[in-house]
Amino acid sequence: MAAPTAGLRTFVILWCGQFVSLTGSSVSGFALGVYAYQLTGSVTTLGIVYALAYLPVILASPFTGSLVDRWGVQRSLVVSNIGNLVVMLTLAGLLITDTFVTWHIYVLVAVISVIGALQTPAFEASVPLLVPKRHLGRANGMRMVALATSQVMAPVAAGFLLISIGIGGIILVDCASYAVALITLALIRIPRPGGEAAGSPSVASLLADFAVAWRYVVMRRGLLALIYFLGALNFCAGFVDLLFTPLVLAFESSDALGTVLSIGGIGMIAASLAMSAWGGPRHRVNGVLGFSLVLGVATVIGSFRPSVPLVAVGAFLFLGALAIVVGNNLTIWQSKVEPQLLGRTMAMMNMVASAPQLVAYALAGVTADRVFQPLVGRDEVRSPVVAALVGDGPGRGIALLLMVMGVLIVVCVVVGYAHPRLRHLEDELPDVTGEEPSVPAEPAPAQAASTRSAP
Secondary structure: OOOHHHHHHHHHHHHHHHHHHHHHHHHHHHHHHHHHHHHHOOHHHHHHHHHHOOHHHHHHHHHHHHHHHHHOHHHHHHHHHHHHHHHHHHHHHHHHOOOOOHHHHHHHHHHHHHHHHHHHHHHHHHHHHHOOHHHHHHHHHHHHHHHHHHHHHHHHHHHHHHHHOHHHHHHHHHHHHHHHHHHHHHHOOOOOOOOOOOOOOOHHHHHHHHHHHHHHHHHOHHHHHHHHHHHHHHHHHHHHHHHHHHHHHOOOOHHHHHHHHHHHHHHHHHHHHHHHHHOOOOOHHHHHHHHHHHHHHHHHHHHOOOOHHHHHHHHHHHHHHHHHHHHHHHHHHHHHOOHHHHHHHHHHHHHHHHHHHHHHHHHHHHHHHHHHHHHHOOOOOOOHHHHHHHOOOOOHHHHHHHHHHHHHHHHHHHHHHHOHHHHOHHHHOOOOOOOOOOOOOOOOHHHHHHHOOOO
């Protein structure tokens, strides 16, 4: 087994490559959304693109999570980065030859989403294979730094690059980012845990593998309670994600919206950097629940009055707390789940994150436009009680709906803390990782030949 410092060095190299790849993907994804809207002038087209970023993840995760555990992390990351590179080169070819039409973007976004369902759990499963247990929180903080920085950079970089090099140039830059990720993967070796299934995987066998992971979680009631809590939290957060933009634009300009989003992004980066240095609280569940409570309070603050400073404070707290919730949650799963099951359980986590958000996206606009806005009043608030809660002016029906979501988040935290299996999860379930990464030795030649027969 490699020395602990070698494992940390390997993780840093892997992180750098994935950071570059993630940044390229964020910039090209944002630019593609803008390009699709400019091409068609249709909000429906934009909505379909957003939906296709989530729905394939939900459908593909049972298969891709099982493939991560069968193939190993390194092979899964290589395959996913090659897949993304091929998709982006295909798109670049369509743009250069002037044969691109709108429906192509639907297919490409769906394929990229499926590839992401392989890449994300693979990267998350790599962390405990390389990083000592005492540094898992810091490693997940680094992951959140990469995610937060790429998301903050994406709108600014995409806007500048669309003007300077166009959508075709942005796609080629994204291709280069995947090439960088593949080079870093060629420079390192990520160990494989034992227990991978041999033979060619079929649909039935992949689903059976995923069912094993689901039964593993069901038998551990604390993990099951955590996954239900995260589902409820993501549902409420989906409303915030979709309605935040119309909330601000109801009383301020797009410039003010950009400022608020930038402040929120700074909060996410600051919290991620803090977790990278700090590592998170000793009791990770308390970190998840405590900072989820901050999410709820921040949502209420942002909807309390039509005020840019107030909304900016809410965005800063919300995105900062979200980074710490995600980082602590990942550390719990990486500490408590057997390495040979981690790809499947991380894919299950992606399903939990994506499915409620997709439902929230489908409901949020309709609920705001057809229920809360008419109830409250579109241009002015008709009820003094509601005005005392969310202020007066246009768009306060959206504010009331978001305040309801903030209160629901607080309720979810209270219910979650009252559940003894969730509250005592870390005490009742032993860690599966030691102080240093512990991975079985390489298989004997005959065994290695059988496992490599899997595609």
